[in-house]
Amino acid sequence: MPRIDAKTKVCALFGHPVGHSRSPEIHNAAFEALGLPFVYVAHDVEPGQVAKALDGVRAMGYRGLSVTIPHKVEAMHGVDEVDEIAQGIGCINTVVNDGGRLKGYNSDGLGALGALRDADADPRGKRVVMLGSGGAARAIAVSIARQSPPRQITILGVVLDELERLVQDVGECGRTVVEGAELTPQSLQTALSKADLLLHCSPVGMHPKEDASLVPPELLRPGLVVFDAVYNPRRTKLLKEAAAAGCRTIEGIEMFLGQAYVQFELWTGQQAPRDVMRQVLEGKL
């Protein structure tokens, strides 16, 4: 840890609870690696207290925040300005304080996009199938539609009103063909038969229910790239079966790291020391 003195800039996590977050260790190691005068702490903020906490951030001159569950929407309403991508997503996970003026961003989908690009799987111009329509799906779909538009996104979900809203919002980004359908064996088979990239964004397969996957192994084939937003476990049943079927696979921790890189760069203006951050995270998982 760098020595903290009276000039050290402060960043923090807002969540509830926060006790199990790895973000303090990751960001502090990154600050230290670059010799930057920053420190990152975690604050457990009760629901309903986010506006007061944000006023405190202004008054105390914090440099920035990470915002996690359940505060991503409440925080969006408490900042002074919201980045366009975060507006499209409908929530923020990052705040930058410039002289008392707070701007909200959402780095979750950008983190996934970065992970896809790092794996040479940029969705631009590709046929994408997304499973799920919740928060992760929304962040990723809006971000890629705006930043690296696929030829087509097919979103399959089970919460139909949520799915419909997501299809509409992604469609309004205007640079990609978006379809939505109820997730069924048939709709999944049809969509995957012509897909380049599968983005699994539902919680299926997450610890402790690890022995589950939405995708029958017989639908997996070489040429399909498979990303799983679930990162606990790192190798989900879906990713194991995809790898066995010859697919390239991308783990959810790449998205987690990707969003942390984006946050770090927004706060510091410096390129994130990716290897350091990855090592800290992998040492802890």
Add this chain to the structure above:
Amino acid sequence: MPRIDAKTKVCALFGHPVGHSRSPEIHNAAFEALGLPFVYVAHDVEPGQVAKALDGVRAMGYRGLSVTIPHKVEAMHGVDEVDEIAQGIGCINTVVNDGGRLKGYNSDGLGALGALRDADADPRGKRVVMLGSGGAARAIAVSIARQSPPRQITILGVVLDELERLVQDVGECGRTVVEGAELTPQSLQTALSKADLLLHCSPVGMHPKEDASLVPPELLRPGLVVFDAVYNPRRTKLLKEAAAAGCRTIEGIEMFLGQAYVQFELWTGQQAPRDVMRQVLEGKL
């Protein structure tokens, strides 16, 4: 520095400016020495923003604060409860947060009292002369009158309305005889002729005007203990002349350290690692 994780408790300094404070280094070294899961940062809070910052402290679950110039009065009005000694002094320099309820304390005078006791110069039952009637004088006079009442305190000052209020407030502590008088060569000579302990609490002798002292050397004599609240320089003109005259002397950094020990113990419930804190401060002065 201890590794900061999501369970690390946060304490901070509120001041304006804060950039030259040594408190972050001192308290962080102390937390580390005891292996406590605490970190201490500094926040530059604009005047008028203290109430918002304190709301933030509640919402973010800070453990405690140090409060310095110019916020000691504004902060007192923003906490939920004020310790009796701090009420008597009229301002706070310390906050403890117990579950969202903020209690204000003033450790400045207690720090001076601790320094006097450590030097075997407890004012209890003694004849004390105090020079000055500002913030340091007030903190020390009220604290010793309540915690370790002298037989008599003679306060000599030049700001007569301020002096009068201080004499009245110390008198209301009710356990010591308090006199006030304008500081003149004659009043100083009379008071010192029968004093056991001289507490210099004015800024005279402070850097950069180091070649100044309120006390003519011929009034200094063995048997008089001399404390100087000025800590920059450590050895003021007064202390050098007092030592030359055979007086026992106590430096202002002992008060600064003493108030930090009290704060540390209020936040952590642990005895402060005094040697560590002293070493950090002395390494920096």
